[in-house]
Amino acid sequence: MALFGAGAVGGYVGGYLAHAGHDVTLIDLWPAHIEAIRTSGLELSGPEGATRVTPRVLGIGEVSSLVKSEPIDVAFVSVKSYDTEWIATLIKPYLAKDGCVVSLQNCLNEETIARVIGRERTLGCVVASISVALFEPGRIRRERARRTEGHNVFRVGEIDGRMSERASLIADALQSVDNATVTGNLIGERWSKLANNAMNSGIGATTGLSAKQGIAHPVLRGFMIDLASEAAGIADRLGHRLEKIAKLDAGLFVRTANGNQDARAELEQKLIALADTLPVERLSSMGQDVQKGRRTEIDFLNGYVVDKGLEAGIPTPANARVVEIVHRIERGELKADLGNLVGS
Incomplete structure (x- = not known):
């Protein structure tokens, strides 16, 4: 080996x-x-x-x-x-x-x-x-x-x-x-993890905050739901069978992507409960890459969601926003900060 x-x-x-x-x-x-x-x-x-x-x-x-x-x-x-x-x-x-x-x-x-x-x-x-x-x-x-x-x-x-x-x-x-x-179900498993990574890495790389810290912030929590739901909706449209996303029923993310407000409200409450089990200091790997000034995998995580969204005919404004911000951070035009997503 x-x-x-x-x-x-x-x-x-x-x-x-x-x-x-x-x-x-x-x-x-x-x-x-x-x-x-x-x-x-x-x-x-x-x-x-x-x-x-x-x-x-x-x-x-x-x-x-x-x-x-x-x-x-x-x-x-x-x-x-x-x-x-x-x-x-x-x-x-x-x-x-x-x-x-x-x-x-x-x-x-x-x-x-x-x-x-x-x-x-x-x-x-x-x-x-x-x-x-x-x-x-x-x-x-x-x-x-x-x-x-x-x-x-x-x-x-x-x-x-x-x-x-x-x-x-x-x-x-x-x-x-x-x-x-x-x-x-390798590809379904991959998409499920991608949805989770798009959510946690997107927040970590743009703001420097952990998933726990992101969920605690009402605006960021909603944005995290958007990131994962866009990915889940695309995977569903492409015919992939999703597994759990962040230990939660993938169907909640798919229904949220399709505009179901009850599913979104339930998902928000479940994320709040999930946050209690997460360590505050655990920053996503892409967030760590940003901290260390290294090239990120943004084009293969949130960027992949955007590309597949175009293929499936599904808009991905949240993931596209993360891609733009992280590229600007990589070029030295921005720093990871809460203000990149809140109040802008």
Whole structure:
């Protein structure tokens, strides 16, 4: 196995796969992280304590050395969405004839990988509520305890929804990291998570506030509902079967998108109740990217909603507004601030 992108998610998954005895190679772009793993191993910590593993690790410029190894059976992609295409191109020469590539990413990148690798060799894995952070080179910390009963962190699936043996084998391997299962609704799961990310990341990136803080603000709460409902309405129009969005019935978001005010009022009350379970300090990953001055995945999250809205004939004013603001923040014209959405 190979993990392309050994940051918080990729490093955590690859580290625990190696800890379980799988033959794993981590490949990353950050020289200090690579050197720390080579020198002292990879530390994986969390509520249960810390584990240190010593997987094989390569810098991106050392990938050509893979020609000396057995071809890769399973390559996980855990890089930012804007790096997907060139990473897939990089993987292709080293992939076994019957090997496959699994997107372990936030966005709907399976089609991008499939264009490079082939649709028949592409799978996806939705990662839900893993809450990990690469807080310094060679050290990854998880906020949540592993093995939460009734919650599958990993949901592996084929693009076409068939239940395949290889998806089951990959899910079995991921069980060594945390609870995992096979889904026959990969694209529906992706859209459900996209709706949640459009809501939370949209608020985090534009205002610098967490989801909990956003829900507490009446204006932002309504805007968050708009963001998620636009995505849910598009997914429904395109024929995708949605799963729960932010632990709530997706039908509420779809009905809200269709103008049902009773559904919107119910959704608002359920979000307020949900906020009580959220930590105030947990900023979305895109909000963290803005904080650190890094390029965001805006075009692959809220921007994807806007693009698909055009395809489905559904207006997306809330998501389009977020895209515009985040692009301005990236260019240095604005800073993340409540005023970007309230009183403007």
